[in-house]
Amino acid sequence: MKQQTVRHVLTDIIGEWGLWQLNIVVFAISLHIFMAINSLSVAFYAPTIKYWCADNNNNTIIGDVVNNQFHLICDRQGLASLSQSLYMFGRALGGVIFGCLSDRFGRIPILGLTLLLEIMAGLSSALAINILQFTIARTVLGFVANGRYLCTIMLVTECLDSKYRVHLGIVLSFGLSMGYCLLPGIAYLLPNFRHMILATIIPEFVWLLWLLWIPESPRWLIANRQWNRLERLVRQAVQMNSVSINDWQNQIKLLISQQNNENKRSYIWDVLKSPNLRRTTLIMFFTWFVNAFVYYGISLNIGDFGGNLFINFLVAGLIEFPSILLALVALKYIGRRPLVAGLMYASGLSCLAVIPFISTTTTTTTTTVWPRITIALIGKFFIGCSFNIIYPYTAEVYPTVVRQVGVATCSVAARVGSMIAPFVKELNVYTGMSVVLTIFGSLSIADGVSVHFLPETRGQQIADTIDEAEQLNSYR
Structure with missing residues (x-):
C-alpha cells in the first residue's frame, strides 16, 4: 500500500476545497490588486511630457505629477525612471529576504509585517517633500510589497491540494489584472499623484484586518512541528468545510513520524x-x-x-x-x-x-x-x-x-x-x-x-x- 504523504493526509483531514480554502484564495487574489497598482502607477504619476530646457527655471509643465512636483526635467528627467527601477530592485531583494523570514517565522507574521510596512512606505511616498524621499519610499515599498506578494503565493500554495496548484499562479493573476484595469480610473479621478497613492494605500488597512481571519500555513506548522497550533487549525478548517474529523489524531501522528524522513535540503x-x-x-x-x-x-x-x-x-x-x-x-x-x-x-x-x-x-x-x-x-x-x-x-x-x-x-x-x-x-x-x-x-x-x-x-x-x-x- 502506498505510503500516505503530507499532501494526502491534509486532503483527507481538511478536504480538497471548501470555505476554508476559499477565504484564503479570495484574500490572495484581492490583495494582488495592490501589486499591479504599485508596479504600474508610475505611468500616470510620471508620464512622458514635453518640455524645453532653454531656461532651467521654466514652469511649462502642468499637472500634479511627480515631474512637476519635483522638477524632473532636462538633466533630472531620468530620476522618475530611476525611482521605478529602484522599486523593482527592492522587489528583487524583498522576495529573497522575506522568503527566508517567512520560512523561519511563518507566513502570517511576515504577511502582517509586510502589509504594515507597505502602508507606511506608501504614505511616505505620498507625503514626500523631494525626489530623494520619494525614491527611498518607493524602494522600500517594492521591497516589502514583493515580500508580501511571494509570501501570499506560498501561503495559498501550501493550503491547496496539488490538483489546484497547477493553475494557481495563473488564477491569482486575475487580481493583478483587476488592479491593472482599476488604475487608469483612479488616476483619471485623482490626477494629483499624492491623492492617487493615498487612495490606493489606505484601503490596505482592510486587508490588514482581514489577515486576522487568515490561518497559518498547515505545511509550515508541520515542518516546524507546531502540533498544538496545527490541531487548532484543523478543528477550524474541518468546521468551515463541514468535513468529518474521525481519526484525524492518528493522521496527525502520521505527519509527525514523516518529519524524520524528509528529503535533505538542497540549494x-x-x-x-x-x-x-x-x-x-x-x-x-x-x-x-x-x-x-x-x-x-x-x-x-x-x-x-x-x-x-x-x-x-x-x-x-x-x-x-x-x-x-x-x-x-x-x-x-x-x-x-x-x-x-x-x-x-x-x-x-x-x-x-x-x-x-x-x-x-x-x-x-x-x-x-x-x-x-x-x-x-x-x-x-x-x-x-x-x-x-x-x-x-x-x-x-x-x-x-x-x-x-x-x-x-x-x-x-x-x-x-x-x-x-x-x-x-x-x-x-x-x-x-x-x-x-x-x-x-x-x-x-x-x-x-x-x-x-x-x-x-x-x-x-x-x-x-x-x-x-x-x-x-x-x-x-
Missing part, C-alpha cells in the same frame, strides 16, 4: 552542478528576463504609442483577462515548450510589425496611431500569456527539493528585466520608438529559439530529486 548551486539542469536554468533566466523586460517595457510606456493614455492603459488591462484564460486552456491541451516558444515568436513579430507605422510618418494621425496601438497591444497580449505560463512551467522543470528556490531565483532574473524597463522611456527619447521595438522584438524571438532547448514537461512525472530532474531535463 541552487546543486542545480548548477548538474549539466542538464544548468542549461535549463540559464535558459529560464533568459526567458524570465525577456518576459519581464518586454511586458513592463510595453505596459509602463503604453502612452508613447500615441492616443489617450487612460484608454490605452484600460484596454491593455482588459487584454490581461483573455490572456489568462488562454493560458489556462492552452496548458491543458498544448505542450509547454511549443506553447511558450510560439507566444514569444508572436510577441516578437508583433513588436516588429509596429515599426512601419512609426518610421514612415512624422505626424500623429488616426490612420497611424490606432494600428500601432492595436498591434502593440496584441504583442502585450502574447507576452502576458507567456508570462503567466512560465510560472508553472518553471516549477515543473525543477525537482521538489529545490523547486521553491529555483522559481525564486528565476524571479530575480525577471526583476532585472523589470528594473531596466522604466528606462525605455529615455531610450525612446534619444533613439526613437523603432529602436525600442526592435529590441523588444529581437529579444522575444531569440528567447523563442532558446525555449526549444527546454524539456517538455506536459504529461511527464514531476521530479523529486536532483537525479530525477537531471533525467527529465535531458528530454528533447
